[in-house]
Amino acid sequence: ATVNGQAITKDTLDSLTGMIKATSPDGKVDTKSLLDDLIITELARQEANKTDLANSPDIKEKVKNFTDKLVLDAWAKDKAASFKIGDDELKAAYEKQIAGGDKFEYKARHILMKTKEEAEGIIKDLEKGTDFADLAKKSSDGPSAAQGGDLGWFKPGQMVKPFADAVAKMEKNTYTKEPVQTEFGWHVIKLEDKRDVKPPELEVLKPQLKAQLERDKMMAYMQELRGKADVKVMLPEEKAEEKKPEEKAADAPK
DSSP, X not given: OEETTEEOOHHHHHHHHHHHHHHOSSOOOOHHHHHHHHHHHHHHHHHHHTSSGGGSHHHHHHHHHHHHHHHHHHHHHHHHHHSOOOHHHHHHHHHHHHHTSOSEEEEEEEEEESXXXXXXXHHHHHHTTOOHHHHXXXXXXXXXXXXXXXXXXXXXXXXXXXXXXHHHTOOTTEEOSSOEEETTEEEEEXXXXXXXXXXXXXHHHHHHHHXXXXXXXXHHHHXXXXXXXXXXXXXXXXXXXXXXXXXXXXXXXX
């Protein structure tokens, strides 16, 4: 199409069609409607350009900021790609990540109660031989109650710390003899199984590790630039808040 002599090319239409198809549930696109949208957009652009808005300080500032961001993003991408990441560095980063990862994953059930006293009552019921899953269905306040408190397999990092710490100390087929408190309430936990976590292979993690090493090198490079630059910080330092007389008295040596 042409709009007052300005061409809307097939490449432009095809590019927009491809983007719409990628997000359309059925992959269907009304090409005529898309072209109509492009024509309306071009008409609006032409009308906008008849005004003096392009010369307004606000628009100029936004154009400058947008241009700066494009240039900065392109430079940062090129600079990061220029850093040479050796196999030894990748292997060291891999071993560090694996060493800090979860060694085991667990399969457990839990019964969540609002108070410690209620959770202690649950433990007494378990000591009498009540089935854990049945008790969870009947009494638990957690969303897993309908499944008998079943949490499936999980890694410690997927749970809040007090819960994960308690599970890590348990033996299989035992339940906690004391309630475990978290931000959600009081838990009685039963550990059903435990298995080793097999870490992903180095080749699988290579892209992720390479990107992280590039970011680290970029940060180090920027700190080096700052060390060489003439940087003056005029932001005044915050003054320590003056203590009240009663606070000073409380801090005095006894």
